Amino acid sequence: MKGVILQCLGELVKENFGRDKWEEALERAGMDRKSVFLATQDVDDSVALGLLSAVCDVLNITLKQAADAFGEYWVCKFAPKIYRVYYEGCNSAKDFLLKMDNIHTISTKNIPNARPPRFEYEWQDDKTLVMKYKSHRGLIDIMIGLIKGVGKYYNENLSVIKLGDDAVKVIFP
Numbered sequence: 001m002k003g004v005i006l007q008c009l010g011e012l013v014k015e016n017f018g019r020d021k022w023e024e025a026l027e028r029a030g031m032d033r034k035s036v037f038l039a040t041q042d043v044d045d046s047v048a049l050g051l052l053s054a055v056c057d058v059l060n061i062t063l064k065q066a067a068d069a070f071g072e073y074w075v076c077k078f079a080p081k082i083y084r085v086y087y088e089g090c091n092s093a094k095d096f097l098l099k100m101d102n103i104h105t106i107s108t109k110n111i112p113n114a115r116p117p118r119f120e121y122e123w124q125d126d127k128t129l130v131m132k133y134k135s136h137r138g139l140i141d142i143m144i145g146l147i148k149g150v151g152k153y154y155n156e157n158l159s160v161i162k163l164g165d166d167a168v169k170v171i172f173p
């Protein structure tokens with residue numbers, strides 16, 4: 001997984017819970033307390049997921065709660081700073097979500113070993129979108145947290161419903 005994901009996780013934990021908690025999580029995951037991640041660095045998936053689970057332990061929250069916090073922080077704070085260009089021309093949660101498959105392909109195309117998630121879209125009616133999740137990582141809860149974050153960013157009250165391990169239903173208001 002790209003280091004940028006862990007950069008964002010670190011920023012979120014430090015900003016909301018303090019540097020100590022982040023260092024404690026790093027240590028708990030078997031890493032140096034002063035570890036830093038470069039955005040384009042290739043971090044082994046098991047290391048990245050180990051750190052996420054250490055963050056949950058240290059903050060005493062579930063993976064779903066961490067996924068929601070991460071999703072909101074990524075979409076509303078972190079990505080607007082470094083991926084501003086991908087928000088341009090998007091005026092709604094629907095516009096943004098429909099760009100996600102393409103954005104994951106282009107934002108990782110120059111990174112060796114990146115294996116971004118892919119999404120397929122199926123409209124059930126004009127307000128109901130099913131997003132199929134294609135990834136070997138099984139992080140559907142993170143996907144749900146990120147979609148909820150998109151709803152917050154565009155100030156839209158989305159219903160986000162998990163349909164299993166590989167699909168999410170999004171109902172637009």
Ligand code: HEM
Nearest residue numbers: 001002079083086107114115116117135137139143146147
């Ligand atoms: C500007 C917005 C976004 C950018 C630039 C972005 C970019 C990225 C990048 C670079 C990765 C790491 C991929 C890798 O290491 O192979 C990633 C992971 C991920 N992204 Fe996004 N992302 C954005 C928003 C979203 C949204 C809104 C969703 C929800 C549909 C989403 C779903 C995911 C998931 C689930 C992962 C975890 C990796 C996996 O499941 O395989 N992302 N994203």
